[in-house]
Amino acid sequence: xxxxxxxxxxxxxxxxxxxxxxxxxxxxxxxxxxxxxxxxxxxxxxxxxxxxxxxxxxxxxxxxxxxxxxxxxxxxxxxxxxxxxxxxxxxxxxxxxxxxxxxxxxxxxxxxxxxxxxxxxxxxxxxxxxxxxxxxxxxxxxxxxxxxxxxxxxxxxxxxxxxxxxxxxxxxxxxxxxxxxxxxxxxxxxxxxxxxxxxxxxxxxxxxxxxxxxxxxxxxxxxxxxxxxxxxxxxxxxxxxxxxxxxxxxxxxxxxxxxxxxxxxxxxxxxxxxxxxxxxxxxxxxxxxxxxxxxxxxxxxxxxxxxxxxxxxxxxxxxxxxxxxxxxxxxxxxxxxxxxxxxxxxxxxxxxxxx
Amino acid sequence: xxxxxxxxxxxxxxxxxxxxxxxxxxxxxxxxxxxxxxxxxxxxxxxxxxxxxxxxxxxxxxxxxxxxxxxxxxxxxxxxxxxxxxxxxxxxxxxxxxxxxxxxxxxxxxxxxxxxxxxxxxxxxxxxxxxxxxxxxxxxxxxxxxxxxxxxxxxxxxxxxxxxxxxxxxxxxxxxxxxxxxxxxxxxxxxxxxxxxxxxxxxxxxxxxxxxxxxxxxxxxxxxxxxxxxxxxxxxxxxxxxxxxxxxxxxxxxxxxxxxxxxxxxxxxxxxxxxxxxxxxxxxxxxxxxxxxxxxxxxxxxxxxxxxxxxxxxxxxxxxxxxxxxxxxxxxxxxxxxxxxxxxxxxxxxxxxxxxxxxxxxxxxxxxxxxxxxxxxxxxxxxxxxxxxxxxxxxxxxxxxxxxxxxxxxxxxxxxxxxxxxxxxxxxxxxxxxxxxxxxxxxxxxxxxxxxxxxxxxxxxxxxxxxxxxxxxxxxxxxxxxxxxxxxxxxxxxxxxxxxxxxxxxxxxxxxxxxxxxxxxxxxxxxxxxxxxxxxxxxxxxxxxxxxxxxxxxxxxxxxxxxxxxxxxxxxxxxxxxxxx
Numbered sequence: 001x002x003x004x005x006x007x008x009x010x011x012x013x014x015x016x017x018x019x020x021x022x023x024x025x026x027x028x029x030x031x032x033x034x035x036x037x038x039x040x041x042x043x044x045x046x047x048x049x050x051x052x053x054x055x056x057x058x059x060x061x062x063x064x065x066x067x068x069x070x071x072x073x074x075x076x077x078x079x080x081x082x083x084x085x086x087x088x089x090x091x092x093x094x095x096x097x098x099x100x101x102x103x104x105x106x107x108x109x110x111x112x113x114x115x116x117x118x119x120x121x122x123x124x125x126x127x128x129x130x131x132x133x134x135x136x137x138x139x140x141x142x143x144x145x146x147x148x149x150x151x152x153x154x155x156x157x158x159x160x161x162x163x164x165x166x167x168x169x170x171x172x173x174x175x176x177x178x179x180x181x182x183x184x185x186x187x188x189x190x191x192x193x194x195x196x197x198x199x200x201x202x203x204x205x206x207x208x209x210x211x212x213x214x215x216x217x218x219x220x221x222x223x224x225x226x227x228x229x230x231x232x233x234x235x236x237x238x239x240x241x242x243x244x245x246x247x248x249x250x251x252x253x254x255x256x257x258x259x260x261x262x263x264x265x266x267x268x269x270x271x272x273x274x275x276x277x278x279x280x281x282x283x284x285x286x287x288x289x290x291x292x293x294x295x296x297x298x299x300x301x302x303x304x305x306x307x308x309x310x311x312x313x314x315x316x317x318x319x320x321x322x323x324x325x326x327x328x329x330x331x332x333x334x335x336x337x338x339x340x341x342x343x344x345x346x347x348x349x350x351x352x353x354x355x
Numbered sequence: 356x357x358x359x360x361x362x363x364x365x366x367x368x369x370x371x372x373x374x375x376x377x378x379x380x381x382x383x384x385x386x387x388x389x390x391x392x393x394x395x396x397x398x399x400x401x402x403x404x405x406x407x408x409x410x411x412x413x414x415x416x417x418x419x420x421x422x423x424x425x426x427x428x429x430x431x432x433x434x435x436x437x438x439x440x441x442x443x444x445x446x447x448x449x450x451x452x453x454x455x456x457x458x459x460x461x462x463x464x465x466x467x468x469x470x471x472x473x474x475x476x477x478x479x480x481x482x483x484x485x486x487x488x489x490x491x492x493x494x495x496x497x498x499x500x501x502x503x504x505x506x507x508x509x510x511x512x513x514x515x516x517x518x519x520x521x522x523x524x525x526x527x528x529x530x531x532x533x534x535x536x537x538x539x540x541x542x543x544x545x546x547x548x549x550x551x552x553x554x555x556x557x558x559x560x561x562x563x564x565x566x567x568x569x570x571x572x573x574x575x576x577x578x579x580x581x582x583x584x585x586x587x588x589x590x591x592x593x594x595x596x597x598x599x600x601x602x603x604x605x606x607x608x609x610x611x612x613x614x615x616x617x618x619x620x621x622x623x624x625x626x627x628x629x630x631x632x633x634x635x636x637x638x639x640x641x642x643x644x645x646x647x648x649x650x651x652x653x654x655x656x657x658x659x660x661x662x663x664x665x666x667x668x669x670x671x672x673x674x675x676x677x678x679x680x681x682x683x684x685x686x687x688x689x690x691x692x693x694x695x696x697x698x699x700x701x702x703x704x705x706x707x708x709x710x711x712x713x714x715x716x717x718x719x720x721x722x723x724x725x726x727x728x729x730x731x732x733x734x735x736x737x738x739x740x741x742x743x744x745x746x747x748x749x750x751x752x753x754x755x756x757x758x759x760x761x762x763x764x765x766x767x768x769x770x771x772x773x774x775x776x777x778x779x780x781x782x783x784x785x786x787x788x789x790x791x792x793x794x795x796x797x798x799x800x801x802x803x804x805x806x807x808x809x810x811x812x813x814x815x816x817x818x819x820x821x822x823x824x825x826x827x828x829x830x831x832x833x834x835x836x837x838x839x840x841x842x843x844x845x846x847x848x849x850x851x852x853x854x855x856x857x858x859x860x861x862x863x864x865x866x867x868x869x870x871x872x873x874x875x876x877x878x879x880x881x882x883x884x885x886x887x888x889x890x891x892x893x894x895x896x897x898x899x900x901x902x903x904x905x906x907x908x909x910x911x912x913x914x915x916x917x918x919x920x921x922x923x924x925x926x927x928x929x930x931x932x933x934x935x936x
Contacts, residue, residue: 048786050700085707086636135704136782297772302782302797316775317613318633 023343034148038107041142042121046303049137057132065092073098077126096126132325147305154221155287161225163275166232174240188230196227217300232278236271243270273351280344284337382464384591389911391592392929397603401615401624405608409563410554411534412492421919427534428566435915435923438827440527454522454871461513466587467537468570475509480538482507497529522869525830537564568599568926580606600929628921630902632707652901654711654720655916659821660893665846666813689891691742695791697734701897705779709900715884718898720916721827726884739791756792765794766816772799781819829880845892856890
């Protein structure tokens with residue numbers, strides 16, 4: 001009789017352990033920075049420095065205009081030229097040192113902690129735009145961090161929703177078989193054939209104007225999750241179908257265990273590895289879905305940033321050819337996707353070695 | 356036999372030449388004052404989409420107007436550079452003392468592009484078509500004064516009399532754009548009730564005939580419209596050379612402005628119209644290297660504004676919007692919003708200082724009618740707060756604005772997603788209003804859906820949009836400003852004026868319509884602008900400059916602020932020979 005294996009047991013002992021650890025740590029750090037965006041970012045996502053439209057990334061200095069070296073990094077106050085808004089000039093007479101735990105815009109973390117202290121910043125009138133500014137003079141670095149809250153968590157929430165729905169429906173289909181299984185799987189197939197992109201466009205168009213952009217966004221995320229549940233459901237059903245015939249399950253049934261008890265105690269735990277792998281595959285897919293929607297103007301609206309709507313500005317020809325820093329939000333998902341794919345691959349190998 | 360055939364060929368080939376020479380001697384041609392140019396060459400202009408029709412009777416879109424204006428001609432024309440009327444097919448005209456009767460003398464000996472003669476019967480036929488209710492021509496509204504049509508009579512083969520039911524200050528300007536149709540081709544279809552279906556994009560080019568500078572040569576659906584020189588055109592230059600100079604004029608379909616910029620840079624088109632300030636800045640750095648020249652013609656006739664929903668037909672259908680209309684209808688609320696908006700910021704960030712901040716719908720570009728005594732509102736948050744306080748609003752500890760019932764002031768701003776400048780304006784307005792505690796949500800939606808909400812369902816709270824006046828004269832504004840006008844956008848379907856100031860607007864607009872004296876009209880229209888600046892049914896924001904470009908060796912290129920900005924004088928455009936030749 002095979003005993004069920006705990007979901008995370010032995011992960012570190014495999015040859016894939018270091019890769020897995022690296023991926024998990026990287027994702028944890030990225031998500032932590034994004035959650036703490038208010039603290040890490042020097043500005044609020046909606047602060048408009050209207051004197052600095054399309055300002056290039058601020059140059060950090062250790063050597064001042066007179067050639068003197070300073071241990072503490074500093075910036076100079078910059079000003080756009082009167083005739084050409086693309087031309088910014090440094091004022092050597094106004095240096096400003098980088099300050100840690102600097103005072104700045106008010107922010108709230110997780111709706112609980114409110115503060116005005118930021119990890120770093122500079123005193124006004126100097127500005128610190130690590131990744132330049134957009135057309136409204138909003139700091140791209142700060143918006144990238146805040147935008148990660150939307151993009152990363154959209155993927156996570158939608159994938160969690162899909163996995164949960166898949167676990168429930170796949171579990172019932174696998175456990176009860178017969179007509180229940182047939183109905184559940186045909187239902188899942190219908191969802192697989194739905195062109196999700198057009199569904200999202202339709203759903204977005206039907207939303208009333210009066211709801212906030214955040215609510216509209218959450219509804220769109222729900223749609224991504226609802227449409228995405230069928231694939232994990234089919235996998236869960238497969239695992240349950242094979243596991244329910246195993247000896248330890250038959251023995252438990254012989255002792256009078258109910259279907260619900262068997263599902264909860266013996267069968268569901270066997271699906272966790274599959275679901276984890278699925279989550280690692282689905283999260284980047286759903287992040288990408290959100291980025292695409294926002295890129296096309298169907299995601300979250302102004303002034304809230306997401307990686308998609310930040311990148312959308314680069315659709316404009318003048319932005320594309322004039323302001324390279326506006327393309328940086330397009331690079332942000334790359335390491336995150338690599339980490340998630342590395343995680344999924346490692347988990348997949350782990351399942352193979354387990355089987 | 357072969358010799359005979361050759362002689363016959365030569366005779367056939369030379370016939371139009373001699374016919375043309377003979378016609379020139381008899382024709383009553385218009386001599387232009389433009390720089391004499393050189394015949395030959397082709398010009399390509401990019402357009403957002405192809406024209407919907409070549410039929411000037413039913414055309415309603417700008418792309419159709421642009422092409423049709425090259426194929427057709429009118430009796431009296433507005434010179435886009437001077438903004439004044441000038442003779443076209445009508446050589447001269449007289450006006451009766453009471454300003455109701457216009458007697459037009461037509462040019463003699465002119466021919467349509469198929470060689471058929473033009474006379475007063477064509478004019479009578481054209482106006483009969485435009486005035487026929489069954490034809491559904493959009494031009495009919497222009498020819499109906501106080502619900503009565505203009506009367507058109509033929510005095511002789513080259514004299515026509517127009518009698519207006521009442522004095523009509525802008526009567527001369529009404530003739531601009533009213534194409535004179537070829538009776539010999541269209542009368543049969545008109546009698547059979549089919550004229551509305553004539554001259555589509557599928558009609559063979561030789562069947563589309565007009566008195567314009569060009570005639571249709573080729574239509575490649577979705578790609579290009581090619582026009583060729585009309586050999587019978589009725590304008591000559593100072594040297595007696597018949598216009599147009601260009602052999603071919605092509606309208607290339609390029610759907611987005613960014614793509615138009617790329618095609619212009621690549622040399623696929625030689626003129627670019629309606630540049631955004633951002634793209635202008637990109638092209639500005641390349642002018643010398645690529646031998647083109649950019650022009651900033653100054654503020655145009657487009658005005659962008661923020662407008663609240665003041666419609667009265669939504670109370671039962673849309674109670675949430677109706678609740679908010681209590682705020683919107685309070686002029687102090689609208690004035691406070693206006694006072695909180697940073698127009699200088701809009702001009703700087705959205706238009707890179709290539710725009711004018713507005714106090715009313717008349718931009719400084721409209722020199723004849725602009726009321727310079729009305730100051731453009733400067734952003735003042737204390738003033739905005741004072742106005743809101745006086746209107747019974749208050750603020751809670753979070754700086755959220757509350758109405759007299761304690762409800763937070765929150766509304767959505769609809770904007771057409773395809774217009775990036777207006778999206779930027781909406782975002783700036785949103786940030787500005789946050790400073791006085793108003794939570795505004797920008798909702799970009801598809802342009803047609805936005806129009807539908809504005810004109811039909813009235814399901815919106817506020818909207819950022821823009822309108823372009825077709826003429827510098829105040830008359831086209833009747834459609835917006837008069838309370839029972841079809842596009843009285845802030846309060847559609849208003850049968851009688853809802854407020855005393857709207858009643859005054861109605862009176863003033865009717866009065867200017869029948870006042871022939873410019874000074875008196877200007878005084879009346881100044882008052883109209885004062886009322887609008889005070890009452891703010893629309894919160895006027897900015898008027899962008901007309902930014903265009905063309906190859907530097909294109910002669911007689913004089914951009915204007917009235918549509919079509921760049922090729923309104925296409926018949927005068929010519930190519931200078933390359934340097935050194």
